[in-house]
Amino acid sequence: MCAATTLFESAPYTFECVKNFKGGKAIFHNPSTPVKCGGAPHKIMYLATDYFRKHGVLPKADVQYWSGVGKLFAVPQYEKTLLEVVKRGNIKLNFMYNLTEIDGPNHVAKFVGFGENNKDQVEEVVFDMIHVTPPQSAPDFVRNSSLVNSAGWVEVDQGTLQHVRHANIFSLGDVAGLPISKTGAAIRKQAPVVVQNLLDVIAGRKPSATYLGYTSCPLVTGYGKLVLAEFDYNNTPMETFPFDQSKERWSMYQLKREVLPRMYWGAILKGLA
Ligand SMILES: Cc1cc2nc3c(=O)[nH]c(=O)nc-3n(C[C@H](O)[C@H](O)[C@H](O)COP(=O)(O)OP(=O)(O)OC[C@H]3O[C@@H](n4cnc5c(N)ncnc54)[C@H](O)[C@@H]3O)c2cc1C
Numbered sequence: 001m002c003a004a005t006t007l008f009e010s011a012p013y014t015f016e017c018v019k020n021f022k023g024g025k026a027i028f029h030n031p032s033t034p035v036k037c038g039g040a041p042h043k044i045m046y047l048a049t050d051y052f053r054k055h056g057v058l059p060k061a062d063v064q065y066w067s068g069v070g071k072l073f074a075v076p077q078y079e080k081t082l083l084e085v086v087k088r089g090n091i092k093l094n095f096m097y098n099l100t101e102i103d104g105p106n107h108v109a110k111f112v113g114f115g116e117n118n119k120d121q122v123e124e125v126v127f128d129m130i131h132v133t134p135p136q137s138a139p140d141f142v143r144n145s146s147l148v149n150s151a152g153w154v155e156v157d158q159g160t161l162q163h164v165r166h167a168n169i170f171s172l173g174d175v176a177g178l179p180i181s182k183t184g185a186a187i188r189k190q191a192p193v194v195v196q197n198l199l200d201v202i203a204g205r206k207p208s209a210t211y212l213g214y215t216s217c218p219l220v221t222g223y224g225k226l227v228l229a230e231f232d233y234n235n236t237p238m239e240t241f242p243f244d245q246s247k248e249r250w251s252m253y254q255l256k257r258e259v260l261p262r263m264y265w266g267a268i269l270k271g272l273a
Helices: 008-020 040-054 074-088 184-203 249-267
Strands: 001-003 024-028 061-066 092-093 099-103 108-113 120-124 128-132 217-221 225-231
Touching: 008 040, 008 128, 024 040, 024 120, 040 061, 040 128, 040 217, 061 099, 074 217, 074 225, 099 128, 184 217, 184 249, 217 249, 225 249
Parallel strands: 001 128, 024 061, 024 128, 061 092
Antiparallel strands: 099 108, 108 120, 217 225
């Protein structure tokens, strides 16, 4: 069996699984909870599929995506491109399913539907390779505190990032209960808002800065191809570049591979970008 999660230690193992896959059923899974980088469960599937194509395995592969949400991507412009990528890889899409069980020795994954049309429908899928993205939550000490909303994330105002019940508490990052894709790119825009609003509150003023929900998913769609999705709370694109970012581009792949790591370590972590 070849089974891996998105944990850091599992990344090299995942590549082993992709390399050792010689045909059959390859399952990629996305849970129903918010996850670190909503695009991450897609990216590995697109990369693996491209790897299968490059190595002549794709014609023998049945690639399937099983997701706990209702569509491939929330922003229509980007979803349109991703659906082309899915078509190119002959990937079968299954929405509104929870992965409830894996029988490792027998290579069977059990999915239970929870949508309008597939409620309680049980699908047992025999696989040759499976990539699982685990359901995610805030750490227990946060989840079990009085700070959270009903979903277990810190309950803050979406604009000011100030806690809705405790004026001296702000939250940002993955733990914040915001309806966005949880990314480092989002935190880059949240941090200055929290700093300004903390200074305002300390000085006895009302919070003056507003976070618009900016987030970014650099969606790797294959080797040398990337869609740089950037959007706000309303799923309206908030793009950085003057060209159509919904297209797959080599330049955006290079941005992700060469520029963003330097920007992250050299500027973002130092509060310079
Ligand atoms: C596979 C993958 C791909 C991604 N790709 C991108 C991308 O391309 N672009 C992008 O912008 N973002 C991406 N992200 C998302 C990005 O990594 C996260 O959004 C970001 O790291 C969140 O930062 P954070 O500080 O809020 O939370 P974290 O990075 O999770 O930090 C929380 C910290 O708290 C610590 N902690 C937990 N409990 C306790 C405790 N009780 N006491 C003390 N410490 C504790 C944890 O160990 C952890 O170090 C990706 C994530 C994954 C997993």
